[in-house]
Amino acid sequence: MSNFNGLMMEANLIGGQWIKADSGTAIEVTNPATGDVLGTVPNAGGDETERAIAAASEAFKTFGRTSLSERVGLLHKLHDALMDNQEDLAQMLTAEQGKPIFEARGEIAIGAAYVKWFAEEIRRAKGEIIPAPGNDRRLMTTRHPVGVVGAITPWNFPSSMLARKLAPALAAGCTVVAKPATSTPYSGLVWGKLCQDVGYPDGVVNILTGSARGIGGAIMESPDVRKVTFTGSTEVGKTLIRQSADTVKKVSMELGGNAPFIVFDDADVDAAIEGAMIAKFRNMGQTCVCTNRFYVQAGIHDTFVAKLKEAVAALKLGNGAEDGVQQGPLIDDGAVAKVEEFIADAAAKGGDVVQGGKRHANGGSFFEPTVITGATQDMMFAKEEIFGPLAAVFKFEAEEDVIEMANDTEFGLAAYAYTRDIARAFRLNEGLDYGMVGINTGLITTVEAPFGGVKESGMGKEGGSQGLDDYMETKYFCVAGL
Numbered sequence: 506m507s508n509f510n511g512l513m514m515e516a517n518l519i520g521g522q523w524i525k526a527d528s529g530t531a532i533e534v535t536n537p538a539t540g541d542v543l544g545t546v547p548n549a550g551g552d553e554t555e556r557a558i559a560a561a562s563e564a565f566k567t568f569g570r571t572s573l574s575e576r577v578g579l580l581h582k583l584h585d586a587l588m589d590n591q592e593d594l595a596q597m598l599t600a601e602q603g604k605p606i607f608e609a610r611g612e613i614a615i616g617a618a619y620v621k622w623f624a625e626e627i628r629r630a631k632g633e634i635i636p637a638p639g640n641d642r643r644l645m646t647t648r649h650p651v652g653v654v655g656a657i658t659p660w661n662f663p664s665s666m667l668a669r670k671l672a673p674a675l676a677a678g679c680t681v682v683a684k685p686a687t688s689t690p691y692s693g694l695v696w697g698k699l700c701q702d703v704g705y706p707d708g709v710v711n712i713l714t715g716s717a718r719g720i721g722g723a724i725m726e727s728p729d730v731r732k733v734t735f736t737g738s739t740e741v742g743k744t745l746i747r748q749s750a751d752t753v754k755k756v757s758m759e760l761g762g763n764a765p766f767i768v769f770d771d772a773d774v775d776a777a778i779e780g781a782m783i784a785k786f787r788n789m790g791q792t793c794v795c796t797n798r799f800y801v802q803a804g805i806h807d808t809f810v811a812k813l814k815e816a817v818a819a820l821k822l823g824n825g826a827e828d829g830v831q832q833g834p835l836i837d838d839g840a841v842a843k844v845e846e847f848i849a850d851a852a853a854k855g856g857d858v859v860q861g862g863k864r865h866a867n868g869g870s871f872f873e874p875t876v877i878t879g880a881t882q883d884m885m886f887a888k889e890e891i892f893g894p895l896a897a898v899f900k901f902e903a904e905e906d907v908i909e910m911a912n913d914t915e916f917g918l919a920a921y922a923y924t925r926d927i928a929r930a931f932r933l934n935e936g937l938d939y940g941m942v943g944i945n946t947g948l949i950t951t952v953e954a955p956f957g958g959v960k961e962s963g964m965g966k967e968g969g970s971q972g973l974d975d976y977m978e979t980k981y982f983c984v985a986g987l
């Protein structure tokens with residue numbers, strides 16, 4: 506069995522030491538495309554996490570005061586280490602997560618790009634001089650790392666989601682206790698190895714696998730952890746927000762979405778199909794910014810559906826490790842069962858399955874990319890995140906109606922629209938209650954821009970110049986007696 510050129514770490518990193526769980530127990534990690542066991546990771550819990558927090562607190566005393574040049578230098582080395590190992594890291598990511606290898610290569614590259622971005626952006630983390638009301642004093646603000654950061658990450662982007670948290674934390678001078686998702690731990694653990702290889706001091710980066718409640722509970726209870734950053738389900742995010750109250754931690758939450766993708770009659774339909782395929786089927790639909798609802802205006806509806814059906818039927822499904830495959834397996838059988846539930850609900854309420862609709866002949870957690878037309882607001886997917894390869898198409902008549910339908914959800918992460926009318930594009934940006942709006946594109950994620958949602962999709966921004974804010978405190982400094 507491959508260990509991906511020594512990058513597959515089957516231990517946890519605490520205070521610079523790679524350790525097994527105190528209990529001696531381990532969890533098997535499987536390849537969702539083949540069912541093969543890739544290896545094991547420690548089944549750690551609260552005790553190991555308390556030691557990791559203690560190591561991070563100790564390390565913060567010195568790392569929090571390292572010079573800007575040192576922090577920037579380390580980040581550049583980390584970026585290079587990621588890119589030097591891009592192919593092995595991508596192969597390992599596909600093996601544990603299932604996504605096509607070209608997407609995995611892209612995820613490693615964007616993770617490295619976040620590291621480089623924050624190496625550049627930390628140089629501009631300025632304070633300010635504030636005009637004082639009297640001549641006897643001078644007022645200013647200075648910026649400081651928040652301290653120990655707890656980072657909990659999901660399985661859908663196990664490398665780049667850690668990048669978006671680790672890179673700004675390390676840039677700011679914070680130390681980190683991270684918990685990757687149990688189904689995809691290796692893409693998280695390897696960050697610990699690479700950080701060690703490039704020279705981060707012991708205790709700056711600590712990574713634990715195992716019990717979500719044990720590790721999460723210890724992170725949330727500790728008064729020494731000053732900030733928690735989470736990407737995952739809204740349900741778990743709400744629990745963490747509640748738990749953060751006892752020690753008044755800063756929290757940033759990147760939670761579920763329910764993205765509308767609106768196609769107006771005046772759209773370039775081929776461009777809309779190209780954007781739709783990315784916005785819906787990237788990572789087999791398991792992306793928080795994936796389209797959940799296609800709203801297509803009546804005049805273009807039938808043309809759009811015919812072309813969408815054709816594009817979806819042409820998708821090549823298989824083991825993501827094989828070049829040319831565009832759709833891998835879903836993360837597990839539970840994810841497949843959820844998609845089946847959405848389809849059964851829609852069919853019972855009058856929806857038409859015009860493409861796909863069932864488990865793929867490959868077996869396992871492979872599911873046929875699916876298109877349903879005749880979708881209505883009373884169907885489950887109008888309200889709940891699908892997180893799978895199911896395109897639900899609603900028909901609409903008027904702009905005012907579609908904005909209302911698009912906003913009819915407790916989520917507010919990403920929204921997309923295709924139109925050639927520039928005035929309408931501005932109206933949509935103002936009318937859509939979402940943290941991110943993309944016009945004439947199905948892919949908006951980039952390191953330079955702030956990624957994050959409103960409403961129950963979360964709080965805080967990752968990436969962009971705003972991506973540093975949650976990892977730094979602004980201190981007011983007043984010098985009087987002049």
Ligand SMILES: NC(=O)C1=CN([C@@H]2O[C@H](COP(=O)(O)OP(=O)(O)OC[C@H]3O[C@@H](n4cnc5c(N)ncnc54)[C@H](OP(=O)(O)O)[C@@H]3O)[C@@H](O)[C@H]2O)C=CC1
Nearest residue numbers: 658659685686687717721737738741759760761793890892
């Ligand atoms: N916004 C997004 O990008 C994501 C959204 N989702 C949505 O959530 C659904 C369920 O996915 P799921 O994997 O269960 O997502 P979760 O929110 O359960 O998992 C995300 C991370 O949180 C951890 N976690 C789970 N429970 C706790 C807890 N009580 N305290 C601390 N950490 C915890 C998980 O650990 P462990 O893996 O050990 O359980 C994992 O590391 C998906 O179908 C999708 O709709 C899921 C992933 C990402």
Ligand SMILES: O=C(O)CCCC(=O)O
Nearest residue numbers: 661662736792793794950
């Ligand atoms: O699903 C997520 O939580 C992040 C998506 C990142 C991306 O758009 O590449």
